[in-house]
Amino acid sequence: MNLTPExxxxxxxxxxxxxxxxxxxIEDLYRQAVMMSHALxxxxxxxxxxLPDREGNNVDPLIYPPCxxxxxSIEGNLVYQFNYEGTLPLYMKNKSYEDKIRxxxxxxxxxxxxxxxxLKFDQAFIYVCHFFSNLQIRDxxxxxxxxxxxxxxxxxxxxxxxxEFIEIMDSGYLDPxxxxxxxLFITSRENAMNLVEYVRNxxxxxxxx
Numbered sequence: 364m365n366l367t368p369e370x371x372x373x374x375x376x377x378x379x380x381x382x383x384x385x386x387x388x389i390e391d392l393y394r395q396a397v398m399m400s401h402a403l404x405x406x407x408x409x410x411x412x413x414l415p416d417r418e419g420n421n422v423d424p425l426i427y428p429p430c431x432x433x434x435x436s437i438e439g440n441l442v443y444q445f446n447y448e449g450t451l452p453l454y455m456k457n458k459s460y461e462d463k464i465r466x467x468x469x470x471x472x473x474x475x476x477x478x479x480x481x482l483k484f485d486q487a488f489i490y491v492c493h494f495f496s497n498l499q500i501r502d503x504x505x506x507x508x509x510x511x512x513x514x515x516x517x518x519x520x521x522x523x524x525x526x527e528f529i530e531i532m533d534s535g536y537l538d539p540x541x542x543x544x545x546x547l548f549i550t551s552r553e554n555a556m557n558l559v560e561y562v563r564n565x566x567x568x569x570x571x572x
Contacts, residue, residue: 367497390455428447428448428449428471429471429474429475430445430446430447430468430471430472430474430475431445431446431475432444432445432446432472432475432476432479437550437554437557437558437561438554438557440550440551440553440554440557441482441550441551442548442549442550442554442558443481443520443548443549443550444546444547444548445472445475445546445547445548446544446545446546446547447468447471447544447545447547448543448544449543449544449545450493450495450543450544450545451493451507451508451510451511451545452464452507453507454507461510464507464510465510465513468510468511468513468514469510469513469514469517471514472514472515472517472518473514473517473518476518481518481519481520483519483520483521483522484520484521484522484549484550484551485522485528486528486529486551486552486553487520487521487522487528487529487530487549487550487551487552488529488530488531488532488549488550488551488552488554488555488558489511489512489515489521489529489530489531489532489547489548489549490531490532490534490547490548490549490550490555490558490559490562491508491511491531491532491533491534491545491547492533492534492535492536492545492546492547492548492562493533493534493535493536493545494535494536494537494538494542494543494544494545494546495535495536495537495538495543496538496541496542496543497537497541498537501535503533503535508531508533511545511547512524512529512531515547515549520549521549530552530555532555532559534559534562536562536566537570539566539569539570546562548562
């Protein structure tokens with residue numbers, strides 16, 4: 364029987380427990396895996412243009428996987444949307460780990476906006492949509508979403524990240540294509556409910572098709 368990547372990981376973790384590995388050991392393995400994935404992404408971004416079909420055509424993103432940006436109009440109101448591959452890494456009290464995650468989300472957003480001039484929201488509504496590949500029970504750990512908020516602030520899309528200037532909402536969705544990713548939306552506060560309804564309607568229509 365062929366197992367999904369998630370099922371393979373679950374079996375591996377269960378096997379670790381059988382061999383009396385404690386939770387701290389597994390957390391450390393997770394941290395190392397996240398940092399290695401970012402290091403591999405960086406190395407890949409540096410070498411993709413050297414492949415035979417890309418040689419001499421260095422147009423690939425410097426940060427991998429890249430962040431994708433698009434500008435929307437919902438009920439006549441401006442909305443910015445950013446797409447990141449994968450799920451938000453878990454929060455851990457480790458400076459080098461957190462620094463690596465912050466650098467990725469900020470750098471990928473800045474790169475996605477290269478050459479663009481965006482308006483700044485004085486009173487912003489930020490909608491963080493977590494799309495999951497399956498219905499496995501999981502919490503929306505919002506402690507690491509601060510890296511997304513810091514990226515928005517660094518891109519000067521919001522005035523500041525203090526509570527006076529922003530409202531934040533998280534939602535989780537089952538992705539119809541079974542792909543883990545994050546869709547990050549920024550709009551004005553008065554457009555908040557229109558944006559949430561837009562995303563929910565979009566997901567309802569996707570699940571019905």
